[in-house]
Amino acid sequence: MTKALILTVRGWWESQPEQPPVAKVFLTVGQFTCVEPAGLQFAFEVQTQGTFLDGAELVIQETPLIAFCHPCQAEYRPEIGLRYGCPTCQGPMEDIRSGRELKIERVEYANTPASVP
């Protein structure tokens, strides 16, 4: 996943008109994904060494798993690892409203001297 992240950021960065150094990368990561934030943070630090992202900080915002039950017309929070069905009617987890996000929101460039006009 770290490699996939770096590949995507690199593809985006290289397509930019200018390539200033990146200071921070902001992610939104859902709880219902295979990404474990601490593990990703560590792997990112290791795997970006010597690349264009060397030293860049990874800032991860987690989003909770929220499901929507149609019979009850209500949102609920499944208990990951234990129970995913609706606590009211025991129906299965049909729609996921939040928790599947794997998004690179934005980057913050390093402080760079303003270009001289």
Place this chain on the structure above:
Amino acid sequence: MHQSTDTAIGLNLLHANQAGADHNRAHFDEWGITCLNVMSSPGAGKTALLEKTLAALSPTLRIAVIEGDMTTELDADRLRQYGVPVIAINTGRSCHLDSRMVAGGIHTLAHEHNPAELDLVVVENVGNLVCPAEFEVGEHAKVALLSVTEGEDKPLKYPVMFREADVLLITKIDLAPYLDVNLAHIEANARQVNPHVTIIPVSAKTGEGLDVWYQWVTSTVRQPLPIAAVH
């Protein structure tokens, strides 16, 4: 004077992989091939299932296998006995296949065989219940395997793969009588996270349930595929 700039990206973390997967799928569609991505934990019985499937279906369907064995050609050699093209991808230490690795396999396949003459490409993913679920490789359907020896709670503990699966094979059911395991509990747990998944209990050893699996494969292959242009 110093300034700090923020720039919105708004891309999926897997954007680069997804682009590759879409490209692979466009190739498959162009050739009229259905691609299945077979995933499970290590040793759940992917290769054993493929051996049976090749023996039963390769007379009627033209099948090739892309084998994501971690480091050896062992699984690929087991499958080559059935006289079908088997492309082994050396995934090194990667814990899942990604679309780029599979693209390499597709290019080898296209180079050594005539892909337009194939009906079905089965990708055996690296044994892992976590990561492969997030990495599309260009498949038309995801096949998950869970063996009865792994325990009833695995769909709850590794929900993403079971959520994403189109079909779930509960494997090694010949062993169920020797274990403290209830097939109905496995199915109920899988349906909590994926109410619409097709569940097929099978044994590659005794052959039980395999005819249902073969029917699923055959009907999936026969479905007309979306027409997409290769970009």
